[in-house]
Amino acid sequence: MKKLSSILFITLLTVACQQTEPENTEVISVMESEGSVPELLPLVETNTIKNVILLIGDGTGLAQITAGQYAIVGPDGLLHMQTMPVTGFVKTHSSDNLITDSASGATAYSCGLKTYNGAIGVDPNQVPCKTILELAEEKGLSTGLISTSSITHATPASFAAHVEQRSMQEEIAADFLDSGVEVFLGGGVQWFSENQRSDSLDLLGQFEEAGYQILMNEQDLQNSDSDRLLGLFAEDGMERNEGEPSTATMAQKALDIMSKDEDGFFLMLEGSQIDWAGHGNDSEYLLREVEDFDNAVKAVLDFAREDGETLVVLTADHETGGMTLQQQYADGDSLEIYWTTSYHTGTPVPLMAYGPRALEFMGWRDNTYVGQKLSELLQVGELPVLLED
């Protein structure tokens, strides 16, 4: 009798659960696809690479991209990032954990080596490692970093700074001063301002002395004709306020400036807050961020098609949220997003490429391979390189 009542209880519980969505489930509406099915970009025949653009969707796995596609262009459409003709997968584990964070994930791309979670441009023994951006600077190329987080956040930091822990954002901002990077665009003015830094260092003044124009809003960005920019459009991460540039606007400005360099350029652009939406299990936030990132991808791909000598690689550092797409509580054509965690997961992330030598990025690759291969193809040197013993 006791057994029977507990079976009944479980059955009732199951029925109750099926009627209301659990907390980690959200139903989103799906867009109706319009017009003809978009085509993939063609393979580029030439082997000449002058410029490399690395696009990182932080926390952007297959489910994030697919949800974005369903919500923005519908089941038969393709996001701009999905038109990149070469695809592969990236294994994301770090040196001390099967689940990476953004710091070790980005350092695998920037330095071409595995390191521990939290490390910014240093190896597992905390020895600084040279980054692809630094190699490009030494060879006289222009370089740029764009993010929608603070520009001192883990992903952009790993390309132009060397510190033991990602939380050392004041040190990271100071490291940027000597990096030679032409274009910094993102948030994070608090790490540069003498009024907010714990050491009262006037980094904004020092950047100005070093020839950078400081930009605080979209108007500044549009009006600027300087070729050295420090754009800090928010206290911390971009807040999507009026007056802030979109990621596509930042990308366009960076391309306008850097494409003037006859020696070529290296640009890293991060859609940082796709990850934050995953941590928050917030589907609407996620879809807005995927769309903002994809609009920037369009600006980049348009440039690369026109230019013909630009290699574009798009990937993620890891997946965030253990996001799955299902239809248990959704009806008809709507889509239900189910989050299985509020942290990162270890599922491999997609790798996409367009431009000369794009085929080098098909297959199942380690994250360190991406950094090593990009550096080799841009002909700026071999990675990994340790800077001191």
Ligand SMILES: [Zn+2]
């Ligand atoms: Zn994260």
